[in-house]
Amino acid sequence: MYRISELAQKVGLSRTALLYYEKLKLISGVRLDNGYRVYSDKDVQRVLLIQTLQAAGLTLKECKGCLEAKIDRTLLLNRLEQLDKEIAQKQHSRGVLAALLGEGDHRAWHENASQLAPDAHLDWLIKQGFEEKEALRLKWLSKDMNEHQDYMADFMKVFETLERWGPGSAEETLIALNKVPITSHHILEIGAGKGLATEVLANNTHAQITAVDNEQSALDRLSERFAQEGQTDRINPVCASMTDLPFERGSFDLIWAEGSAYIMGVETALKQWRPVLKNDGVIMFSDLVWFTEDRTAEAEAFWKGEYPDMQSIDTRLKQIKVAGYTIVDHFPLSRQAWKNYFLPLQQRAKELTASMPNSNALNDIKTEVSIYERYLDQFGYEMFIIQKIAK
Structure with a gap:
């Protein structure tokens, strides 16, 4: 007792x-x-x-x-269901903490954070010590703070010999330029890369062209291209962030942005670029969009991770109007424009496979090319020509 x-x-x-x-x-x-x-x-x-x-x-x-x-089996089953939910929540919480500490699944955490709060996610990366350029690359490419440097070294190795860093063609750049309803005198090209579109703009207008990119090596190649053609007096390469353009209000009558607006988000880009554009000025931007509601699960899951804000054409058109622009015209990039990009990329990946067998960057590029090859009927780039409405 x-x-x-x-x-x-x-x-x-x-x-x-x-x-x-x-x-x-x-x-x-x-x-x-x-x-x-x-x-x-x-x-x-x-x-x-x-x-x-x-x-x-x-x-x-x-x-x-x-x-x-x-x-009471019903009581116990309810308690079991509640406990399972609590366990799942705790596991999720642990995963977030592990990712923040450099353990666990970094990619999943960064993808989720970018989908839920893209601007806050970018600000957080910058507060962790990344310059904006590297924070953007981590957000869109490596998605892993621990392996970012190695990932980007491999990524740049793949692309360093390639002329195109995105889908496009001189013919379709010219088609879009011919749809611009004004005669341009001062063009701002955002995300100029190595100057392929810049060359079309220079050869088909008399405008002064300011070419902005945050990758100096690409601008160096652009400068070499125009030095060889004797047109350096018309081109002003500027290494700067598209999110903080160092130009006065109303400096340009045409903004050209092939495949770059997604980096800061299309709606944000249209808002933040608007001040440097003259009244009645024009923006031509291309954006990756869904062409159909009938999408395969694989393609949808891939782009949900790679480009969470990917929208239908109709949604983009509505956003353009809300942002204070009229729609002049829009059209899709051809399959050939895609081949101009991904076939050389695919060949380059094959060449490097033996020397980079464990490269996450190379494996991601191969996966992306595979998605392009199989599902281009479901998505693609749309070229939007829009004009600023004076307020």
Whole structure:
């Protein structure tokens, strides 16, 4: 027999807790002639069993019901479902903490953060010590803070010999230029890369062209291209961020952005680029869009991770109008424009496979090329020519 203090010590509970157990008739002591209440081994075992049931998430009242009657299966199934949800939440919480500490699945965390809060995610990356250029590359390319440098070294190795860093063609750049309803004198090209579109603009207008990119090596190649053609007096290469353009208000009558607006988000780009554009000025931008609602799960899952803000053409057109522009025209890039990009990229990937067998960057590029090859009927680039409405 055990006095209440001895029972409390044996089961690891306080005297107050045991008195509450007795009030609920979970245990029942026997009062001796000397006034002390004592408890048996049966009470000890009953308390231990109650503690086991409590650990499963049952209340004391529910524990009493389980001990004194048949098991309430509905009750237990509800508790099990609730516990599974709590476990899943805890596992998710652990995954987030592990990713922040440099462990676990970095890519999944960065993709999820970019989908839920793209601007806040980018600000957070910058606060972790990344310059904006590298933060953007981490957000869109490596998605892993620990392996970012190695990833980008491999990525640049793949692209360093390639002229095109995105789908396009001189013919379709010219088609878009011919749809521009004004005569341009000052063009701002955003995301100029190595100058393929710049060359079309220079050869088919008399405008001064400011070519902006945040990759100096690409601008160096652009400068070489125009030096060879004797046109350096018309081209002004500027290494700068598209998110913080260093130009006065109303400096340009035409902004040209092939495949670059997605980096900061199309809606954000249309808003932030607007001040440097003259009234009635024109923007030509291309964006990756869905062509159909009938999409394969593989293509949809891939682009959800790579470009969460990918929209249908109709959605983009609505966003353009809300941003204060009229739509002049729009048309899709041809399959040939895609081949101009991904066939050389595919060949380059094959050449490097033996020397880069464990490269995450190379494997990601191969996956992307495979998506292009199989699903180009479901998505593609749309060229949008839009004109600023003066306010």
